[in-house]
Amino acid sequence: MRVWLLLAVVVLGGTAGEIAVTRAMKQIGEVHHFHPRALLGVLGRAFRVKWMWLGLGLLAMGFFSLLTLLSWENVSFVVPLTALSYVVGALMAKLFLGEEVDQIRWMGVLLVVLGVVLVYVG
Secondary structure, eight states: OHHHHHHHIIIIIHHHHHHHHHHHHHHHOOOOOOSHHHHHHHHHHHTTSHHHHHHHHHHHHHHHHHHHHHHHSOHHHHHHHTTHHHHHHHHHHHHHSOOOOOHHHHHHHHHHHHHHHHHHHO
16 A cells, blocks of 8 residues: 555656646746856746746655655566656646647557556566
C-alpha cells in the first residue's frame, strides 16, 4: 500500500510540477538568447512567477519521494512504473494547459500503459 501511495506522489507530484513550470515559462516567454546575462534575466523573471515556485516544490517532492521509493523497491520495478507520468502528463497538458493531444499521441500513451502493466505483472 505504501509503495503505491509513494508512486502516486512521484507520478502526480512530479508531473504537476512539470505542468506548473511549463505554465510559468509560458508567462515569461520564449528564451531566445543563451548568454549569461540573458539567462540571468530569465531566471529573475521566473522566480517572480508563483507557478515557478509551485512547480519547483512539486518537482522536489516528487524527486525525494522517488529516492524513498528506490530505497524500498528494485529499480527494475520502480523506474518503469514511473512511466505513468507520461499518461498523467498528456492528461494534464490537455486539461490544464489546453494543449491539443491528437489520436496518435493517445495511442502512444496507451502503449506506455500496456508496458507498465507488463512490468507490474512480470
